[in-house]
Amino acid sequence: MGDTPCKSFPIRAYYELHIEQGPILEAENTSIGVVTGGQGAYWTHITLHGQGSHAGTTPMHYRKDPIMGASRIITGLREIVLKQPGAVGTVGRLETKPASINSIPGQVFFTVDTRHPNEEILANINLDLKNLVNSICSEEGLENEFSIIWEAPTINFHEECVTKVRNAAESLGYSHRDIVSGAGHDACQMSHIAPTGMIFIPCEGGLSHDEAENTTP
Incomplete structure (x- = not known):
């Protein structure tokens, strides 16, 4: 000035x-x-696409339910990070659409924060997570979008x-x-x-x- x-x-x-x-x-x-x-840290956005439908009229074995896929992925994330001492994994946001109590959601979005002091181990954790997402989506009949939106070095x-x-x-x-x-x-x-x-x-x-x-x- x-x-x-x-x-x-x-x-x-x-x-x-x-x-x-x-x-x-x-x-x-x-x-x-x-x-x-x-x-080091990775922030990842994950969106699962299934088929929305009525909660009361769609038998369980006919469903392509992304919230079930998300629950399996989140549980799997815990197992992945527990295998690596010092690793942490967190799901901080989870959103369903249409977010109706009597509807099977057609889409689920959630975030994953993974961290570890070793960059190589951290990269492998995120690779394991991506492979897990693809595997579960295949089993559940879902499509997915997996995007790392931010990363920080150790x-x-x-x-x-x-x-x-x-x-x-x-x-x-x-x-x-x-x-x-x-x-x-x-x-x-x-x-x-x-x-x-x-x-x-x-x-x-x-x-x-x-x-x-x-x-x-």
Whole structure:
């Protein structure tokens, strides 16, 4: 907003303090989480197309019911991620059309969020999910649309920054453990332009994105 050019300010290092947003530190009675990096993530949109019909007049063995396909896929997602330590999978949205109590839906849409600290393992999880969707749709007589709408790479924080957090916790007598961030943070973006580290502290009940979220000194 004037003739003076904007100046860049070199960043020597960036540290971020944040609640864990999960239950691990509290469950282990640990004061400090030394964050070594962040998980990679995929966001996937899945739409299943079947045949809408009347709920009372269509026998079960004649149906092409996408909600039944979705329920099998969601259960299968749980089985896929449980095979990989550290993996998580979440269905955050599920919508049926026409969303009528006495109608078999003709279409089901749902989202899947998958995360893991290792990019290769994460990619294989999503491949397993896609294969599962295709297999179940074939068995249930459904069509599907499978679209990855967003992906985030795994992040490894600067080794010296991580070590400084660990050493500081040790010298001050705080219990601590290494931990990978399951959520995205400013630090994940800052790590691309400056040496970066993070410090986690426990939160009550491991709750986050909820009105009951709280932490105390």
